[in-house]
Amino acid sequence: MRYEISKEPINIQSVIDKVVEREAGAITTFIGTVRELTDGKKTLYLIYEAYETMAVKKLAQIGKEIEERWPKAKVAITHRIGRLDITDVAVVIAVSTPHRADAYEANRYAIERIKEIVPIWKKEHWEDGEAWVGNQLETVAYPSGKPEEGDLHE
Template identity: 55%
Template structure:
């Protein structure tokens, strides 16, 4: 399942969506808001998206994964809005018969998401803010 939400993400929901009786592996990536970037204290993050296009791009990622690896199911969830330290902006879950495929597909999903999906991140510091490129 692909989704963008203003509500908190739930890791177990993504795991449940990819659970499958033929799965020997479920790999999960959980992105979290950290408190420091380049020696600066982060207060919070703000995410914005061009939702219609972001959902299409996320679906393309899922389709590419299914073409490259023998996966059973994929969940890609991304949060938008204001997130505090420790909150979860992204969860990706992939199930497959074998762990190597699940690991590789999950890594591909987060790396490609950061490169192609129109979701933008602003870091808010005590002394200012900056929009962050996914791959500077």
């Protein structure tokens, strides 16, 4: 399985190993980690939650989009859920391509798409409270019922 939601810490090397190809000249790896400070506010820990079965499908969709856009690209993505402490690894994306420019571009595309279409949510816990991150007032309308490219958060 190249697309996974994991309740356990992510083994980074195992994600990379999934995209090793004889034709590849580059593998880029993105490692998303839990940041302590956001807009000056100190996070103690995060809880990630997913609609797991749909999240795996949407990760696979992103992989497919990449493989259509960057021929011969190979993608693997694992996103962790549950409680994560500061510096923990939340997501690992590995992309291999024949040439390095494509590997960088495609990897960037993957993380931006995750932030648009994959049903995963994080709750920030601070010393004085907690809140789900995102536009909770749901003031962004999606006329097509789903986010378009360009509806980027963060």
